Amino acid sequence: MYGNRSEGLAYLSPFLIGLVVFTLFPFVASLALSFTDYHLQDRLDSARFVGIDNYASLVDDRTFKQSLFVTLIYVFVTVPLKLAFALFIAYVLNFKLRAIGFFRTAYYLPSILGGSVAVAVVWRYVFAGDGLINQVLEGLGAGGVNWLGEPDTAMFTIMLLRLWQFGSAMVIFLAGLQAIPSDLYEAAKIDGAGAWRTFFRITLPILTPVVFFNFIMQVIQAFQEFNGPYIITGGGPLKSTYLLPLMIYEESFKYFDMGYASAISWVLFALTAVCAAAAFSSSRYWVFYAQDEAK
């Protein structure tokens, strides 16, 4: 029975090695480093244990507080908007339309492309002072906007990039919508429910497990957003798009302060965990599961 264990482990080894080397080890190491003053240019054994100094410093760090603030704004604005937008598109794409397969593919494409560096680069050009958007605006007779130069519009621009990547959430919503039996809609029709009421009283409640799943995934992803602000705005102007992952990156690889960067990482992790935990504990009030109760 267990004779093949070593052979089985051998097959699993690529994954196990990857998990240990690139996930578990950095995870534990960063926790340890967050209690040290380790700098990247120093030898690791010169790192000094400093207790919770790094965490204590965060409290007075205005840059950190600004970064935390814009991160929370970014997450709490983009996640609901992106979910609503993805659900809306999924709802539309759930109708039996001509060439629906084409539309589903077309709407999913930005998600595959959206997170990439290349699209972030394109985004920067599109929203540049002489970029496509401003050219169109000027062509229409409206004045151009300094998209990336003003704090508010810069944040808007990177938020828009996030919304544009609605495809993966949309595909999951679409699968959820298609799993709703059509005779429920027919029953609602006979009950006299119109489109709005059917959506809010039938579709949405049944879809809440999918909403919940997408919400958790989107919160996690939004807290980790890096490419967009790094490439498009560099965190500026005036640190208005300086999301926490950007700060972690700069603290560790620009200022080489690994201890401090690790501490920020753990704050970000705790923040994500708290949001997820809050979502889970609230879920029994709003997430509905149709499965049979265990008898």
Place this chain on the structure above:
Amino acid sequence: MAQSSVALRDVVKTFGAAPVIKGLSLTVEPGEFAVFVGPSGCGKSTLLRLIAGLETPTSGTVRISDRDVTHVHPSKRGIAMVFQSYALYPHMTVAQNMAFGLKIRGMTKTEANARVKRAADILQMDQLLDRKPRALSGGQRQRAAIGRAIVREPDVFLFDEPLSNLDAALRGQMRVELARLHAQLGTTMIYVTHDQVEAMTLANKIVVLNGGRIEQIGRPLDLYRRPANVFVAGFIGSPKMNFLDGKVSASGVGATTIALPDGPVALPFGDGRIKSGDVVKIGVRPEDFRLARDDAARAFEGRVVLVEPLGGETIAHIALDGGAETLVVKLSGEAYVAAGAPIRVAVEPQRIHLFDSDGVAVAPKEA
């Protein structure tokens, strides 16, 4: 509750290029329990959905109580529908499921609650009102779905194979409850099923459908006793009717002789439509056969190939001598039949059904 008639006139329904209902007219009288029955794909569910308004006919009209509802929204037709899958809203309690449509119609909470209570009383499911569908058994879900239909106080109830997801015992029990419900409410009910036992036991009127057309409409026993054609004869009755191919050897009004492979059969009827030499079919119900006495004038002889003892009755499958044909006969449970043994069975000539070469019944027998 009001009693309403339902009338379909020249209704045609096509999906794409495929005609599903091919020009069909029928009337369900007020207070009737009409059952649409037929094999899969015969169009019976489509017909029900046309009445419900979930489909619109390609041509023809649908009237409920003399009102043309062909293009009226399902919620405004005065109908309630019970679905095969129950279609209960899974996130609502039974009471909320029932009250959902009432609230949309602007009914006050008090009035809606009173109706829900009344329906629960009728269905004896008071204690289940606060449960969600997932906490109900199949039969309870079915009752909840019926409850949702009852609270609407519809002019017409529509049932789409409501019992087919239940096990056999529960199906029998729910059948009785539905019959009781109809007796109690007196409302017009239209019921779709592929199960001819449900059709026979529940209906005042059975509509037998096949390939988008009506084969026959009638009271259950009329269909059983006087099937209009081979299709109805074969569909109604279980085990199904035996058919034997033959040729008319002599014909006249009131008497016909059919030549079968194993000898002639004299029938005490005939309508002059069929002529000597015509290819015909005779049909005999399994329950109309008796073990033949030694002096029987005409017996079918063969060998028992299979015996199905059901206790009260025994079903024997007989391979006829001198032919490839098999008879299924239903005998008394006490009859001694053994597989492999020779057997002789006979039938009263007036219990034989005769069908012409087009499968149309000849001189349907009087009841």
